[in-house]
Amino acid sequence: MTEPATQEVAALRQNEDYCSSCSICSSLCPYEALKKDVETGRITLDITKCQVCGLCYSNCPASAIDILYYDLDSLIKYLERAKQEYASDTLVIMCRGSAPDTAGVEEIFGVSKFIPLLVPCVGRIPDEIYLNALLMGIGKINVLACDEDYCRFDRGSSVTARKIIALNLLLGQFGYEQEVITLKRHSLKVKADANLCIACGNCVFYCPYDAARLESPGGINFDLAACRGCGLCVAMCPAVALELENWEKDRISALITRLAPEMKPPKILVFRCQWATFPLLDEEPSPNVRFIDLPCAARVDNFHILEAFQKGINGVLIAACSEEDCKQNRASGKTQHSMTALSKRLSQIGFQERLHFCSVSPRYPEELDKELEQFSQTIKAIGLKESNL
Amino acid sequence: MIVTTPKPLDEILDYIAQYTNILIVGCDGCTQPPRGLREAKTLGQLLELAGKLRNKDFNFKVTTAAKQCDNYLAASMLKPQINDAEAVLSLACGIGVQTLAEVFPDVPIFPAQNTHFMGAEDREGGILEERCAGCGDCLLAATGGICPIARCSKGLLNGACGGSKEGKCELNPERDCAWCLIYENLKKQDKLQLLKEFHPPRDYQLSGWRVTT
Numbered sequence: 063m064t065e066p067a068t069q070e071v072a073a074l075r076q077n078e079d080y081c082s083s084c085s086i087c088s089s090l091c092p093y094e095a096l097k098k099d100v101e102t103g104r105i106t107l108d109i110t111k112c113q114v115c116g117l118c119y120s121n122c123p124a125s126a127i128d129i130l131y132y133d134l135d136s137l138i139k140y141l142e143r144a145k146q147e148y149a150s151d152t153l154v155i156m157c158r159g160s161a162p163d164t165a166g167v168e169e170i171f172g173v174s175k176f177i178p179l180l181v182p183c184v185g186r187i188p189d190e191i192y193l194n195a196l197l198m199g200i201g202k203i204n205v206l207a208c209d210e211d212y213c214r215f216d217r218g219s220s221v222t223a224r225k226i227i228a229l230n231l232l233l234g235q236f237g238y239e240q241e242v243i244t245l246k247r248h249s250l251k252v253k254a255d256a257n258l259c260i261a262c263g264n265c266v267f268y269c270p271y272d273a274a275r276l277e278s279p280g281g282i283n284f285d286l287a288a289c290r291g292c293g294l295c296v297a298m299c300p301a302v303a304l305e306l307e308n309w310e311k312d313r314i315s316a317l318i319t320r321l322a323p324e325m326k327p328p329k330i331l332v333f334r335c336q337w338a339t340f341p342l343l344d345e346e347p348s349p350n351v352r353f354i355d356l357p358c359a360a361r362v363d364n365f366h367i368l369e370a371f372q373k374g375i376n377g378v379l380i381a382a383c384s385e386e387d388c389k390q391n392r393a394s395g396k397t398q399h400s401m402t403a404l405s406k407r408l409s410q411i412g413f414q415e416r417l418h419f420c421s422v423s424p425r426y427p428e429e430l431d432k433e434l435e436q437f438s439q440t441i442k443a444i445g446l447k448e449s450n451l
Numbered sequence: 452m453i454v455t456t457p458k459p460l461d462e463i464l465d466y467i468a469q470y471t472n473i474l475i476v477g478c479d480g481c482t483q484p485p486r487g488l489r490e491a492k493t494l495g496q497l498l499e500l501a502g503k504l505r506n507k508d509f510n511f512k513v514t515t516a517a518k519q520c521d522n523y524l525a526a527s528m529l530k531p532q533i534n535d536a537e538a539v540l541s542l543a544c545g546i547g548v549q550t551l552a553e554v555f556p557d558v559p560i561f562p563a564q565n566t567h568f569m570g571a572e573d574r575e576g577g578i579l580e581e582r583c584a585g586c587g588d589c590l591l592a593a594t595g596g597i598c599p600i601a602r603c604s605k606g607l608l609n610g611a612c613g614g615s616k617e618g619k620c621e622l623n624p625e626r627d628c629a630w631c632l633i634y635e636n637l638k639k640q641d642k643l644q645l646l647k648e649f650h651p652p653r654d655y656q657l658s659g660w661r662v663t664t
Contacts, residue, residue, distance in 0.1 A: 411504060
């Protein structure tokens with residue numbers, strides 16, 4: 063294989079000069095991307111295996127790992143900015159995968175005014191951030207992590223729990239109130255409406271976790287302990303009987319309705335899997351582009367794609383993980399299949415070029431930008447063609 | 452299940468070109484995937500987009516019925532909604548479309564799908580194949596649960612034709628030879644002696660056009 067002309071920029075880098083080969087990173091890495099070389103005793107990074115969870119970054123005692131997303135500097139800058147913006151002294155750090163809306167946070171922590179901080183995994187928040195936040199005058203830190211067996215980064219959620227116990231003990235010695243940092247767990251799951259269910263069994267086939275069971279008599283039953291909230295069953299349900307908490311159909315529709323008019327043509331709406339690309343904390347998208355984050359590309363719904371077109375969006379881009387990278391047991395492959403089917407139908411009205419499915423990964427941050435750039439060109443070309451008619 | 456495929460949108464647009472208020476009726480019955488509320492809504496959205504390109508504003512309402520082929524159910528579930536519509540697009544198989552046309556003779560009912568056969572889906576590949584030809588004289592007990600009428604290209608009743616090659620049909624190398632499958636299954640069950648039983652030519656009258664319950 064020939065080398066690509068330009069080397070892809072990776073989101074994670076190991077600085078060998080600082081590395082003391084202590085092996086904390088390799089023992090934490092859920093993906094065996096960091097390994098100790100048995101011969102040299104040095105730590106090696108295989109970026110192709112890395113899922114950019116950041117556990118290594120936040121736990122490296124020698125600061126030998128550089129990461130593009132949510133590093134110490136950008137987190138501190140965000141906190142400084144957000145403290146003013148939200149005018150609150152309560153910080154709520156949430157894993158994107160389990161973050162409910164404001165009302166949900168209020169229900170869980172009993173706070174209505176707070177500084178939200180959404181990260182791909184709370185396990186990646188370095189200790190320094192907790193301490194810096196307290197130094198900044200934040201009086202209370204609430205952490206919302208996924209249930210341990212629901213964590214898409216394998217150990218992220220349990221690392222958080224241990225970290226918070228240790229920090230609370232330490233802070234207690236300094237005179238802070240008990241549990242200045244509070245950890246709670248929350249996971250977003252499927253909700254079935256038995257009145258709409260037609261007992262077709264599609265969800266039983268599609269669920270990557272065998273959480274759906276169809277009984278006769280008895281109808282559909284979800285084992286919520288097994289459900290990991292990918293949303294594939296919701297997007298595939300022929301009877302529209304399922305919803306995914308926090309990603310309800312109406313909520314996504316409302317988002318499209320709000321975003322479409324504020325965009326400038328050519329309008330490109332990106333449905334992105336929250337694991338396929340990590341937005342930067344100071345992300346400011348171009349006026350042509352808006353993003354809707356989904357728990358997994360599997361939650362992409364034909365309804366919402368068509369609705370976007372109906373509301374004047376010129377192009378819809380689906381940014382998914384590759385099947386191999388998918389945090390939801392290869393659910394993204396099923397979505398690619400159904401997008402191909404939708405594309406075939408769109409081709410009957412000449413819309414096929416306006417829908418584009420791509421696989422990207424946060425390990426190469428430029429991947430999505432490149433896809434977006436290329437797609438923008440396609441959409442612009444369609445616009446020109448149409449205005450010449 | 453009854454296997455259907457969506458009709459091309461252009462064909463549907465030609466049916467409905469002269470109407471504005473159209474009811475799209477899904478069917479939760481036997482098709483795979485079921486063409487229920489999701490397909491009804493999706494079709495409505497696609498046609499609305501297509502209409503805009505033709506400078507035509509349609510007003511679609513969508514609903515679904517448990518079984519469009521049940522005239523009693525169809526009448527009770529759809530009557531109030533159909534009365535407001537100028538035309539109906541049915542997402543049922545050909546049977547459901549005809550039932551609606553019978554129950555609501557004053558409203559034009561158009562099929563949104565083509566109906567193929569009674570079959571089953573290999574869900575992994577999204578492929579659907581015919582399994583039952585509705586012959587009226589089921590002989591699956593003698594053929595290891597594999598129907599030679601529906602699954603042998605030639606519908607042979609007494610063993611393979613001689614054109615079977617490596618388990619595939621001589622007429623279509625992608626298609627499994629039904630008699631090979633029958634042989635393998637009977638062998639597994641140690642029932643190969645069943646192949647010696649002679650099946651007389653099919654009585655086509657048994658398929659019939661009407662049965663009484």
